[in-house]
Amino acid sequence: MAADETPIQELLSFPIMLAERLHHAVIAASTFKSECLEVGKQSERITAMLRSAVRYASSNNSFYDTPVRRIVTQVSNNLTPALTLVHKCRSRNILSRVFNIVTAADFKRVFSLLDASIGDLKWMLNLFDFDASNASGGDDGIILSLPPIATNDPILSWVWSFIASIYVSNLDGKTNAINELSSVAKDNDRNKMIIVAEGGVPPLIKLLKECENPNAQIAVANALMILANDQERVRVIAKELGVKVVVGVLGSAPMRVQIVVGDLVARMAEFDSVVREEFARENAIRPLVTLLSFETFVDDLQRGVGKQSIHSIVKINKQIERNGLSSFGYKPGASNWLQSEGGGGVYGRRERGNETPEMKLKLKISSSQALRMLARGSVSNSRRITETKGLLCLAKHIETAEGELQLNCLLTIMEITAAAEVDPDLRRAAFKTNSPAAKAVVDQLVKLIQDSNNPTLQIPAMRSIGSLARTFPSRETRVLVPIVEQLGNLNQDVSTEAAISLGKFVSPDNFLCVEHTKTVIEYGAMQSLMRLLRGNELAKFYGVVLLCYLALHIAENEVSEHGRMLTALEGAERIYTTQSPEFKELITNAIRRLSVYHSEEISVTVSFPS
Numbered sequence: 001m002a003a004d005e006t007p008i009q010e011l012l013s014f015p016i017m018l019a020e021r022l023h024h025a026v027i028a029a030s031t032f033k034s035e036c037l038e039v040g041k042q043s044e045r046i047t048a049m050l051r052s053a054v055r056y057a058s059s060n061n062s063f064y065d066t067p068v069r070r071i072v073t074q075v076s077n078n079l080t081p082a083l084t085l086v087h088k089c090r091s092r093n094i095l096s097r098v099f100n101i102v103t104a105a106d107f108k109r110v111f112s113l114l115d116a117s118i119g120d121l122k123w124m125l126n127l128f129d130f131d132a133s134n135a136s137g138g139d140d141g142i143i144l145s146l147p148p149i150a151t152n153d154p155i156l157s158w159v160w161s162f163i164a165s166i167y168v169s170n171l172d173g174k175t176n177a178i179n180e181l182s183s184v185a186k187d188n189d190r191n192k193m194i195i196v197a198e199g200g201v202p203p204l205i206k207l208l209k210e211c212e213n214p215n216a217q218i219a220v221a222n223a224l225m226i227l228a229n230d231q232e233r234v235r236v237i238a239k240e241l242g243v244k245v246v247v248g249v250l251g252s253a254p255m256r257v258q259i260v261v262g263d264l265v266a267r268m269a270e271f272d273s274v275v276r277e278e279f280a281r282e283n284a285i286r287p288l289v290t291l292l293s294f295e296t297f298v299d300d301l302q303r304g305v306g307k308q309s310i311h312s313i314v315k316i317n318k319q320i321e322r323n324g325l326s327s328f329g330y331k332p333g334a335s336n337w338l339q340s341e342g343g344g345g346v347y348g349r350r351e352r353g354n355e356t357p358e359m360k361l362k363l364k365i366s367s368s369q370a371l372r373m374l375a376r377g378s379v380s381n382s383r384r385i386t387e388t389k390g391l392l393c394l395a396k397h398i399e400t401a402e403g404e405l406q407l408n409c410l411l412t413i414m415e416i417t418a419a420a421e422v423d424p425d426l427r428r429a430a431f432k433t434n435s436p437a438a439k440a441v442v443d444q445l446v447k448l449i450q451d452s453n454n455p456t457l458q459i460p461a462m463r464s465i466g467s468l469a470r471t472f473p474s475r476e477t478r479v480l481v482p483i484v485e486q487l488g489n490l491n492q493d494v495s496t497e498a499a500i501s502l503g504k505f506v507s508p509d510n511f512l513c514v515e516h517t518k519t520v521i522e523y524g525a526m527q528s529l530m531r532l533l534r535g536n537e538l539a540k541f542y543g544v545v546l547l548c549y550l551a552l553h554i555a556e557n558e559v560s561e562h563g564r565m566l567t568a569l570e571g572a573e574r575i576y577t578t579q580s581p582e583f584k585e586l587i588t589n590a591i592r593r594l595s596v597y598h599s600e601e602i603s604v605t606v607s608f609p610s
Contacts, residue, residue, distance in 0.1 A: 262366030466501030488528030
């Protein structure tokens, strides 16, 4: 049986047995009697304290036993050499004494070991005494003194004290201990590892599950978020059923608690893909979409009712009843979001409606960040978001929000479209050309590409459009033209992203690559593309890739473009000699394709930049 699985009473019985054997050995000693008697006195103190620990453990079904196990094991290790030394002091013949020499230095070392054990046990019993007094409303239960076992690592004793206080203190004491534990964890990752290794996660999860005090819930969520910056620690939280508890709190807590818990979901999902899927299995996506959608569509309906005809209002109501906002928890005729999965529970409608706009904005930012992390690299989670009408909500926030909320929603769309790029079923289901949600998303992405001067928004918008390249018909020039225009953007990151996105439209993998190539050439991409080839290495690489794709599908009558492209690609072939075989083959095929139309000497003098 592993040490941490041994019943605490059984673990305590072993050093008690050693101490009793040591007492009998002291009585039988014939040499170094005074030293042996002193060892006996120390062992008696140790025995008394161990028996006190047994009584405490027997009367408390649940207490923090990690420091007890560590200290008791160390006490056993210290009693063993003491017993061996005292045994050597029994009456023996001359030969035995020669081979078992005992010196005063040996006793000095044993005295030191037993003193350390007494100090450790005294600290441990003080921790129990503090726990007992605090359980009845006394002090906060935190002991900042240093036991000998933690002399080389003082953080260990602090962590033990804080965790023990979380187990048995009153609510204020628990909250104080959690905040202190968070402060220790912030210092470095080593402290986080110690907290997790010493069993700090289970009491935090238990308190988050059972406590309804918002301050305590926020303290726990913040502590878990500080710990959850590593895959291994995230999995420890999940192993303690943390995912299920977090989702439960997300659906029923006050808004200020939901904000912190949403941040915790985002942090855990960011560091572990397995936990992302576990959150989805616990149905975390629907409440997050509901929280993100809070008041969004209701305000639109209330503002728009006065401008609609009776026929339009009836049509809107029918649409809502059939498949619209009801999936979010909205009921026609209600003035606010009703209690629904993720939107109600103990915290009712009135309290939610009375929150400040700043608090509501923080909640939406937290929910959008959590959705983004859940969608990252996950086809199944992206599908769940689209199935909860999340695309409409994200598109609406991209249109109306600003700052962090707008960016988070845009990045969530980027993650969903990246999943759709690799999964045809998701792409066909969520981004059909006649889908209102897909149309709303594409409209906002195109608008950002055209009107925004912020690369932080333009780049993910173009990346999302590129991921959906296979869904657009050849007549969708409104999507291609803005990206062609950004090919000449002075910001090289933006122009490079435009080249990457256009490359997905004109790639041979795209069924409509020939038609898209014609559109790209027609709207003047060549001049901007040639300028991109004079940029940095990344811009030059993706510029050459796009140029190769265009060359493979360019029409025969584009004679003026053939010459410029051929010259540029011949220069690229000389430069990119160490690239992958696939890339070299792409350039070779593109040059061969262009050379078919140029058997005579090329008169256009466009040199590829070095």
